[in-house]
Amino acid sequence: MDKHATVYVAGHRGMVGSAIRRYLEQAGYNNLLLRTSAELDLRNQRAVADFFASERPEYVFLAAAKVGGILANNTYRADFIYENLIMETNVIHAAHQYDVKKLLFLGSSCIYPKMAPQPLKEEYLLTGPLESTNEPYAIAKIAGIKLCEAYRDQYSKDFISVMPTNLYGIGDNYHPENSHVLPALIRRFHEAKEAHQSSVTIWGSGTPKREFLYADDLAEACVYLMNYYSERELINVGTGEDLTIKDLAELVKDVVNYSGKLMFDTSKPDGTPRKLMDVSKLHNLGWKHSTSLEKGISKAYQDFLQHTYVER
Ligand SMILES: NC(=O)C1=CN([C@@H]2O[C@H](COP(=O)(O)OP(=O)(O)OC[C@H]3O[C@@H](n4cnc5c(N)ncnc54)[C@H](OP(=O)(O)O)[C@@H]3O)[C@@H](O)[C@H]2O)C=CC1
Numbered sequence: 110m111d112k113h114a115t116v117y118v119a120g121h122r123g124m125v126g127s128a129i130r131r132y133l134e135q136a137g138y139n140n141l142l143l144r145t146s147a148e149l150d151l152r153n154q155r156a157v158a159d160f161f162a163s164e165r166p167e168y169v170f171l172a173a174a175k176v177g178g179i180l181a182n183n184t185y186r187a188d189f190i191y192e193n194l195i196m197e198t199n200v201i202h203a204a205h206q207y208d209v210k211k212l213l214f215l216g217s218s219c220i221y222p223k224m225a226p227q228p229l230k231e232e233y234l235l236t237g238p239l240e241s242t243n244e245p246y247a248i249a250k251i252a253g254i255k256l257c258e259a260y261r262d263q264y265s266k267d268f269i270s271v272m273p274t275n276l277y278g279i280g281d282n283y284h285p286e287n288s289h290v291l292p293a294l295i296r297r298f299h300e301a302k303e304a305h306q307s308s309v310t311i312w313g314s315g316t317p318k319r320e321f322l323y324a325d326d327l328a329e330a331c332v333y334l335m336n337y338y339s340e341r342e343l344i345n346v347g348t349g350e351d352l353t354i355k356d357l358a359e360l361v362k363d364v365v366n367y368s369g370k371l372m373f374d375t376s377k378p379d380g381t382p383r384k385l386m387d388v389s390k391l392h393n394l395g396w397k398h399s400t401s402l403e404k405g406i407s408k409a410y411q412d413f414l415q416h417t418y419v420e421r
């Protein structure tokens with residue numbers, strides 16, 4: 110990407126979008142195109158087409174989406190499939206119509222079958238049933254991958270699909286119900302410490318395993334892939350290491366310096382038992398993450414303390 114190229118970061122106020130914007134700005138990309146959802150609702154096909162027609166972006170990072178944790182996914186099932194389908198369809202089609210040079214679509218590790226062999230290789234896509242709690246969202250993301258493949262097949266478009274593992278970091282969503290596990294635990298341990306609570310409740314059994322990548326590392330990977338990856342196949346982005354939710358809770362508890370007990374609410378869903386990404390394809394391409402989980406949690410906690418945290 111030329112430093113003066115017109116680069117549209119869709120979802121630039123989100124955790125991932127803001128990290129991509131930070132990375133691009135510090136790398137000297139000085140022609141970024143940014144629109145809030147109030148300025149440009151990506152569910153509005155006409156508004157999206159008019160925006161692409163008038164602004165003519167050359168590169169698109171599609172980091173706008175309806176995003177949430179396991180409970181939000183399982184509660185707002187229709188919203189997660191409808192909003193993600195319509196946003197990606199509008200943006201990917203407009204990118205074709207108005208000759209975008211390259212588009213990077215962000216999926217998620219939940220697209221893989223619930224019981225696929227671990228670690229998850231890109232070729233495992235569509236080889237088995239999905240985890241039910243986030244199936245609507247996963248189907249929308251799989252459709253996004255297929256849209257990029259189809260526009261490459263029919264119109265030779267350089268649209269690539271990037272599959273991140275669970276993410277966390279600056280500007281995460283700290284909503285008590287809708288958030289993902291890591292930000293949820295940061296907030297819950299912090300509030301328990303402030304309120305001198307004797308225990309903190311963790312959802313589920315604590316036995317599922319998850320992999321966590323710091324959002325600013327993902328942003329660096331996205332720019333790297335925008336510059337050096339143009340294959341048809343999706344590509345995983347992660348750390349290649351995972352841990353149990355119980356061990357994650359112990360880690361967050363230590364970072365927040367909370368000294369109470371952990372309780373487990375098994376009425377809440379565990380979701381997929383494990384979804385460790387095979388990141389050998391990405392490593393062979395020449396990129397590897399740099400922020401350790403402990404360092405990243407400390408940075409996220411500092412961000413939580415220093416800024417008015419976001420609830421989405
Ligand atoms: N967080 C995670 O753990 C993971 C996220 N991902 C993927 O990464 C991408 C970004 O996720 P994340 O940064 O966490 O999400 P956030 O919820 O932090 O940000 C989502 C962004 O999407 C924008 N958006 C939502 N609806 C609309 C709309 N109708 N029109 C225009 N913009 C809209 C919002 O814009 P505004 O602020 O202006 O309203 C917001 O900036 C998504 O594709 C997600 O699926 C993948 C794996 C894990």
Ligand SMILES: C[C@H]1O[C@H](OP(=O)(O)OP(=O)(O)OC[C@H]2O[C@@H](n3cnc4c(=O)[nH]c(N)nc43)[C@H](O)[C@@H]2O)[C@@H](O)[C@@H](O)C1=O
Nearest residue numbers: 177178179217219243288289290293311312313378379380
């Ligand atoms: C990125 C990924 O994120 C989601 O899938 P998920 O990884 O299952 O998401 P999660 O972070 O919400 O849960 C991980 C695990 O953690 C446990 N857990 C404990 N305590 C809390 C808690 O307080 N909040 C939450 N949310 N989970 C908790 C929870 O019970 C589960 O076992 C989907 O969006 C999916 O589509 C997707 O793409």
